[in-house]
Amino acid sequence: MNKGLTLTMIFQANSLNYGEGMGNISELKKFSRGNGQMYTFASRQSLRYDIVRLGHELFNWNLQTVSNDEGTIQFKKDATIEDSEEMDLFGYMKTVKGKSALTREAVVRVTPAISLEPYKSDMDFLNNMGMAQRIGESNNLANIEQHHSLYTYTVTIDLSKIGEDGPVSLSPDEKSKRVTQLLTILNLLNRRIRGRQENLSPLFIIGGIYAVCNPFFLGRIQLRPEHTGFELDTSLLQDGLEKKFFVHEIKHHTHIGMASGVFNNEEDLSGMLPSKQVHSVQGMFDYLIDKVKSYYLVDEYEGTTN
Template identity: 25%
Template structure:
């Protein structure tokens, strides 16, 4: 099962390019409909992980420097972020593809060349100088479309290729301990930590003495998905001394589309400056034999509960 979605977000500059001289540039991309502003999946995800850690108590992931690249490590047991974000480490004992897929958030309206002239004159005067540093930065405000997908069947499930030497008579706590020892992470995840993690795990199975499959409880999977979607619904990103609002004005979800094809319908409506009516988009989905759940910023929480109940029913 896969949950796909499209967010319609109204905000300003979310992240910037490398800059040209003393000009701070926005991230731009050329499209058939003009030059658009965009924000990257990485900037969105980093804001999302920070929000989940600060507001929902998600743990910081373990990290390692395999092959000179710092990346997440560990298992889905100890880290919710590792569960959804995966890692780029290619070694079989660490490998995990992302569960949360994001595309660029691309603006509907085109970049019009707006610039903002700034100085640090206020600070310079405090220092007793009349000369200030000059900064020019490109500016933008508009509507963005952000498509995404979540492979819900893979939430809380991980396959490891490790010589963990698990025995049939081992209990869950003993199996967890052996897994982290085999991963070389026994110092980071000690026995006291393991005792707090046991309740998250439904089963740990082993095949051919090396292929270890970890499965978390339904309650744990449910908690993680619900908190992720709730955080996406009230997200902001700090940049340049302010916070950009990344809360969706409108959110579209589907448990029947393999990819968010309905993005095309939504985009066409916005380009033509037509109102997006629920009956129109449901009619579009009905032609495909699919269903779409539409949430506004007012009923977002209620719709998320409906989705969670459909994915992980009580």
């Protein structure tokens, strides 16, 4: 039975991803929209890096599966998804000279984390005066772009493809363990950058487990700045809730997790769904982990529906 888990999340952080830069200026990764506003982002690759890093730190994910085969840094030829949680969740491509590449599409798809607040060209002036003074030298100067903002990104997981790759088929217990570990990582996600450790743990989540693997709420998060804080635009979210997939109504399978005191229209957000479908952030992850275990450990054994 096909099932897709999708989460669109919001977190708050500072200056998450830098590009090449020019001269002594470190530039944030950013893009411009047609309305003239500029937004910063953390790339999909940077988020994946930190997810895998935490997978190794928290759950001892096996990262010793990389080699320089064929003159290319890639996963080892004989490594399978049984050996590597990373290969299972995020896919792989193995090149073999004179043969077609061996590939596996990502089962877990992660979008870039895009700022919800526009970048206003804030800069930080840096120097190494403390070290320079120790040896009687002039200090070096640098400028670094800064942006503190709310960010949003979406994760979509095809639950039916976890642990399945050609002849390799993992046990339901192992499939459940890998997805629950991933959800735990998303709940605790952080990023180490330039001497800081930024907290990427969600403040708001909307999503759930559906009969189709689709990022229903991607692109539906918009911020309304207020004099005393922020509000989320509920009209876009409500439009997403009204969608249907054949006989399945999205709103009946959608849940919200929210930290209290973040958004001024918290009551409006809570009112979009019945109270049993609205949780704290931790409550949302507890609910999803319970449903994932049910999908793999109950449905696959008993043939029940979720």
